[in-house]
Structure formats: C-alpha cells, structure tokens
Amino acid sequence: MSIMHNRSDFMNYLIRKHNFKSYLELGVDNAWNYNQINIESKTGVDASSRSLHASTGDPVDMFIMYTDNFFAINEKKYDLIFIDAMHEMSQCYIDFKNSYNFLNDNGIILFHDIWPKNKVETELGNMGTVFKTWMQLCDTYDTSVYRDYYYNDAVGILEKSLNPTWKEIDLKDQTIDHFLENENFYIHSRCINNTQHTLLKLNLPEKVYGRNNFKLNDWC
Ligand SMILES: C[S@@+](CC[C@H](N)C(=O)[O-])C[C@H]1O[C@@H](n2cnc3c(N)ncnc32)[C@H](O)[C@@H]1O
Numbered sequence: 001m002s003i004m005h006n007r008s009d010f011m012n013y014l015i016r017k018h019n020f021k022s023y024l025e026l027g028v029d030n031a032w033n034y035n036q037i038n039i040e041s042k043t044g045v046d047a048s049s050r051s052l053h054a055s056t057g058d059p060v061d062m063f064i065m066y067t068d069n070f071f072a073i074n075e076k077k078y079d080l081i082f083i084d085a086m087h088e089m090s091q092c093y094i095d096f097k098n099s100y101n102f103l104n105d106n107g108i109i110l111f112h113d114i115w116p117k118n119k120v121e122t123e124l125g126n127m128g129t130v131f132k133t134w135m136q137l138c139d140t141y142d143t144s145v146y147r148d149y150y151y152n153d154a155v156g157i158l159e160k161s162l163n164p165t166w167k168e169i170d171l172k173d174q175t176i177d178h179f180l181e182n183e184n185f186y187i188h189s190r191c192i193n194n195t196q197h198t199l200l201k202l203n204l205p206e207k208v209y210g211r212n213n214f215k216l217n218d219w220c
Helices: 007-018 050-054 067-073 089-101 130-140 176-181 183-201
Strands: 022-026 041-046 062-064 078-083 103-111 143-148 153-159
Touching: 007 078, 007 103, 007 153, 022 089, 041 050, 050 062, 067 089, 078 089, 089 103, 089 130, 103 130, 130 153, 130 176, 130 183, 176 183
Parallel strands: 022 041, 022 078, 041 062, 078 103
Antiparallel strands: 103 153, 143 153
C-alpha cells in the first residue's frame, strides 16, 4: 500500500506508476521537494544559487538561471515537470507554454500554489497570482487536482495525453473573490468530477492513506 504524506510522495507515486524517467522542477529553493524525488534523471532550475548548495543531486543538473533562459538553452524533453518558480500569472503561463513544448507525449505537468485561501496568500512572495493562470487552464484544458489534507496543500495536474493539442489561454485578471466564490469548480468539483477519471488515467490505487488516514476519495 502506498503511503502519501505530501506532494513529494504524490510525485514519486506518479513516477513509479508511469515508469517516468525524467523530472524537471522550475523553482527549487531549498530543495525540500527536489531532494525527495526519486527518479533516474532529475533537473532543477532556480534563479538563486541556494538551490545548488541545497541540492543533493548532481550539480550539473541544477541550472542557476531564470526559467526563460533555461528553456532558451534546453534541448531535453521530460516526463514530469513541476512548475513552482515565479508566482506571477503571466510568467507562470510562460513557464507552462515552455513546459508543454518540452513535455513527452505521456508526460504530466504539475502546478503548485493554485489554491490561495485569502487575499494575503495572493501576494507575490506567497502564492501570488498563479491561481489566475490556473482558473484559465481549468476552463481550457482537462485538469485535475491532488489535495493534501495534512498540509492543506494542492497541486494542479495537467496530463498531456488528455490534452494533446496546444490551446492558448486568455489570461484574465480575475479577483481572489471570484476565485473563492467559484473555488468549488476550480478545486473541489473539478477534482470530484475528475476523481474516477484520475483514478483510471493515473492508475491511482483505490485507497491511499496519509497521516490523517484519509482515503483517495476524500482528497476531493
Ligand atoms: C516556492 S520556491 C520553490 C519551492 C520548491 N519547488 C519546493 O517545493 O520545495 C520558488 C523558487 O523559485 C525561484 N524563482 C522565482 N522566479 C524565478 C524565475 N523566473 N526563474 C527561476 N527561478 C525563479 C525562487 O528563487 C525560489 O527559490
């Protein structure tokens, strides 16, 4: 039985289940998540050199630069990409576009910071305005959400096999109030609607227990 305590466990679960070989993390920071990811090939990008010092991985796989500059020199495709760098809606969208281009056909893109609970959390040093990009992605693409009840965390999921065609999104400057009013759609219902689908497509086990003993069906 799989134990999932946090988003890193969830990512490792996806890696095992899909036999993913390559992982890219945009925004590594102190490598809390990055160091926990178990995969054949791991690449990190961060504007700050602290990621290089914190990473336990091979230093040649850690790119200390802005994400735009990284994609300008990158030549590799990845199975799993975690977007968690600049928390501003336009830059998050640029990171998504570049990630989509460098994602293998069976790959998955994950988004952090899609779920602010109040206005303070939408400040740039916090979750920022990623939720605005996420709202448009949900309206345009087939998406689902992993909810971590223990840490009150959420990760947005976009599978390329379910979204094989690139679609531009229309970035609207929607308010946190609008998001919170429609949170059910962007976080809960979207997830509930996709639960069966996620179970099938991601092949998640029927029951996954975390610290609170929640079951998979309770995630959503
Ligand atoms: C929230 S932290 C990442 C946390 C990490 N992914 C985790 O789960 O433990 C965001 C990081 O993104 C980096 N960052 C912000 N904007 C960036 C950009 N445009 N290019 C590269 N790194 C960026 C910051 O230096 C910071 O370390």
